[in-house]
Amino acid sequence: MLHYLIRRLMIAIPSLLGISVILFTVLALAPGDPFEELATNPAVPPDVRAHLRASLGLDDPIHLRYISWLTAMLRGEWGFSFVSRIPVEQLILQRLPTTVAVIGASQILALAIALPVGVYAATRPYSIFDQIANTLAFVGFSLPTFFTGLLLILLFSIQLDWLPFVFRTSIEATGWRWWWEMVRQSIMPVAVLGLFQGAAWTRFVRSAVLDVVRLDHVTTARSKGLPESRVTMRHVVRNAMIPVVTLVALQMPAVFGGAIVTEQIFRVPGIGSLLISAILANDTPVIMAVTFVFAGLVIFFNLLADVLYGWLDPRISYR
Amino acid sequence: MSASTTDPLLSIRDLRVHFATDDGMVRAVDGVSIDVGRGETVCVVGESGCGKTVTAMTVLKLIAMPPGRIAGGQILWQGRDLVPLKSDAMRSIRAKEIAIVFQEPMTSLNPVYTVGEQIAEVVRQQEKLGRRAAMDRAIEMLRLVHIPNAQRRAHDYPHQFSGGMRQRVMIAMALSCNPKLLIADEPTTALDVTIQAQILDLLAEMKERLGMAVMLITHAMGVVAEVAQRVVVMYAGKVVEEAPVRELFANPRHPYTQGLIRSIPRIDLAATHHHRLEAIPGTVPSLLNPPVGCRFAARCRYVTDACRAAEPPLREVAPGHKMACIL
Ligand SMILES: Nc1ncnc2c1ncn2[C@@H]1O[C@H](COP(=O)(O)OP(=O)(O)O)[C@@H](O)[C@H]1O
Ligand code: SF4
Ligand SMILES: [Mg+2]
Numbered sequence: 001m002l003h004y005l006i007r008r009l010m011i012a013i014p015s016l017l018g019i020s021v022i023l024f025t026v027l028a029l030a031p032g033d034p035f036e037e038l039a040t041n042p043a044v045p046p047d048v049r050a051h052l053r054a055s056l057g058l059d060d061p062i063h064l065r066y067i068s069w070l071t072a073m074l075r076g077e078w079g080f081s082f083v084s085r086i087p088v089e090q091l092i093l094q095r096l097p098t099t100v101a102v103i104g105a106s107q108i109l110a111l112a113i114a115l116p117v118g119v120y121a122a123t124r125p126y127s128i129f130d131q132i133a134n135t136l137a138f139v140g141f142s143l144p145t146f147f148t149g150l151l152l153i154l155l156f157s158i159q160l161d162w163l164p165f166v167f168r169t170s171i172e173a174t175g176w177r178w179w180w181e182m183v184r185q186s187i188m189p190v191a192v193l194g195l196f197q198g199a200a201w202t203r204f205v206r207s208a209v210l211d212v213v214r215l216d217h218v219t220t221a222r223s224k225g226l227p228e229s230r231v232t233m234r235h236v237v238r239n240a241m242i243p244v245v246t247l248v249a250l251q252m253p254a255v256f257g258g259a260i261v262t263e264q265i266f267r268v269p270g271i272g273s274l275l276i277s278a279i280l281a282n283d284t285p286v287i288m289a290v291t292f293v294f295a296g297l298v299i300f301f302n303l304l305a306d307v308l309y310g311w312l313d314p315r316i317s318y319r
Numbered sequence: 320m321s322a323s324t325t326d327p328l329l330s331i332r333d334l335r336v337h338f339a340t341d342d343g344m345v346r347a348v349d350g351v352s353i354d355v356g357r358g359e360t361v362c363v364v365g366e367s368g369c370g371k372t373v374t375a376m377t378v379l380k381l382i383a384m385p386p387g388r389i390a391g392g393q394i395l396w397q398g399r400d401l402v403p404l405k406s407d408a409m410r411s412i413r414a415k416e417i418a419i420v421f422q423e424p425m426t427s428l429n430p431v432y433t434v435g436e437q438i439a440e441v442v443r444q445q446e447k448l449g450r451r452a453a454m455d456r457a458i459e460m461l462r463l464v465h466i467p468n469a470q471r472r473a474h475d476y477p478h479q480f481s482g483g484m485r486q487r488v489m490i491a492m493a494l495s496c497n498p499k500l501l502i503a504d505e506p507t508t509a510l511d512v513t514i515q516a517q518i519l520d521l522l523a524e525m526k527e528r529l530g531m532a533v534m535l536i537t538h539a540m541g542v543v544a545e546v547a548q549r550v551v552v553m554y555a556g557k558v559v560e561e562a563p564v565r566e567l568f569a570n571p572r573h574p575y576t577q578g579l580i581r582s583i584p585r586i587d588l589a590a591t592h593h594h595r596l597e598a599i600p601g602t603v604p605s606l607l608n609p610p611v612g613c614r615f616a617a618r619c620r621y622v623t624d625a626c627r628a629a630e631p632p633l634r635e636v637a638p639g640h641k642m643a644c645i646l
Binding site: 215216217219220221222223224225226227228230234235238239242312313314315 | 376379381406410411412413414415418419421423426427428429430431440441444445476478489492
């Protein structure tokens with residue numbers, strides 16, 4: 001197992017390198033220059049500007065710039081933001097907890113909906129419950145988050161004025177009031193992300209369970225005289241969890257990607273909005289670092305999916 | 320009814336099982352009566368699609384309802400009708416009184432639990448034993464069905480066993496609560512020929528040791544000759560002939576039974592001659608719209624107009640020997 005994990009991580013290294021090369025090249029070729037502002041600023045003499053550019057290595061050939069970026073990265077120096085001059089890792093660490101909290105809460109909500117509804121619907125296929133659940137899941141899955149997000153803002157913030165629609169990191173209150181404010185401003189982003197993902201997973205849980213209910217070993221379980229609830233939990237749901245857990249883990253990076261949109265709508269100061277503002281400002285070090293964090297997430301969750309799959313299915317062995 | 324069973328253990332009477340499908344009503348079992356006496360071995364034989372599995376599953380009410388439905392008849396278990404029984408009461412009969420072994424050992428066990436766990440599960444459910452005691456019983460059962468290193472193998476998963484070994488596990492599981500009746504639905508069909516004989520031997524040995532009645536379902540007449548005391552021949556959802564095994568082989572009356580017996584592979588002939596099996600031409604008719612009259616008419620070499628006019632009833636032609644043919 002440990003062997004397998006190490007080998008998988010070794011395989012991940014070339015992919016990370018590949019990602020970084022492509023990204024670096026694309027960003028270098030992209031129009032726009034972080035020094036644009038300095039160039040038009042008459043207070044900065046041209047020779048100072050040239051000196052600055054040279055000291056930052058901005059005019060070096062692209063492969064030299066890539067290598068110096070890579071060696072710095074390997075030494076754990078992620079560089080400074082061109083815009084705020086703050087170390088990139090500090091910026092990311094500032095933003096990451098908010099994103100993780102919002103995504104974590106929304107995914108828990110999604111699973112709390114998808115698991116019971118999907119299982120209940122699949123054990124009564126084509127019942128009224130199943131049809132209603134299916135329809136709602138289809139609607140939820142079809143509505144894009146930017147649409148539902150704006151809809152919720154219109155309804156709960158503007159019409160009813162119940163919930164704030166701008167997410168604030170600095171809340172003056174302390175103690176339980178602070179928590180209350182946090183919960184209030186998190187409700188809508190968490191609901192939008194959670195309901196969307198919940199709808200998608202409900203459909204998946206339902207079909208995974210439907211695939212298992214018709215298998216022979218379920219009839220065997222019934223022939224043993226087990227109560228129906230036990231047959232469902234131990235011999236249907238347990239087996240259906242193999243593809244479900246794997247898919248959930250595999251989709252996590254996509255969930256982070258999708259959260260960027262939601263973060264923009266609700267102005268959640270998370271890692272997604274950091275990426276967007278960095279892109280708009282040509283802030284290369286930040287873009288590189290954030291994208292790298294995303295690439296790392298993809299690799300981590302792929303590995304996690306593999307490990308969980310093997311843990312849930314004894315037929316899989318890691319060699 | 321055979322002479323030995325005055326009060327049968329299981330008495331299936333005029334059972335009718337229908338399936339609602341998109342094309343219409345499939346009459347999978349259409350008025351079947353089978354008795355199984357205490358400690359008796361009854362073979363139910365017939366080609367694929369004759370309703371054997373549905374009959375067996377219906378005894379334990381394991382068919383999916385819907386689309387399935389018991390449209391009529393009784394299933395008397397020690398005199399009590401199981402058809403109207405609630406699911407709770409039905410559960411206490413499963414495995415504890417009537418156990419079943421299925422055709423496909425490769426898919427009948429849950430791949431995510433060890434075989435020991437799966438046997439222990441039924442013991443815990445039906446005998447209310449604790450975890451340890453149940454596992455001990457599971458290991459004991461695995462030993463009983465001759466699984467080598469039972470103590471260690473109990474902690475292996477199904478995929479670590481061969482088909483024959485898995486069928487042994489299934490038999491161990493089915494017998495773990497000492498049922499009075501074991502229904503074995505083509506337990507050897509999915510296995511290699513050499514393994515088939517071993518499983519049949521095992522069933523015979525278990526029967527000798529534990530004394531339960533056996534209802535063995537098969538499509539192979541050769542198997543019937545080896546193990547049965549009494550034989551029920553099914554064709555297209557109906558019983559067409561029933562007799563003690565010697566009587567049936569000595570004096571098969573129904574043309575379908577005669578065809579089945581002729582199709583038994585004969586090792587003595589196969590070795591010397593170029594002996595072709597005499598398979599019955601044609602196939603089992605659809606149970607969606609079964610033909611009126613004798614259902615075997617389309618394949619019968621003795622067919623007459625009378626056969627197609629009305630369904631020949633099951634009648635007693637000798638003591639304990641019944642058949643449904645006008646001849
Ligand atoms: N769930 C079901 N839905 C519809 N038809 C079924 C179902 N199960 C069995 N049947 C039909 O019942 C008939 C008898 O099947 P089966 O009992 O499996 O035959 P056997 O075991 O003798 O080969 C077949 O024609 C089959 O198509
Ligand atoms: S009733 Fe007629 S068709 Fe049917 S088996 Fe007898 S002879 Fe053949
Ligand atoms: Mg069958």
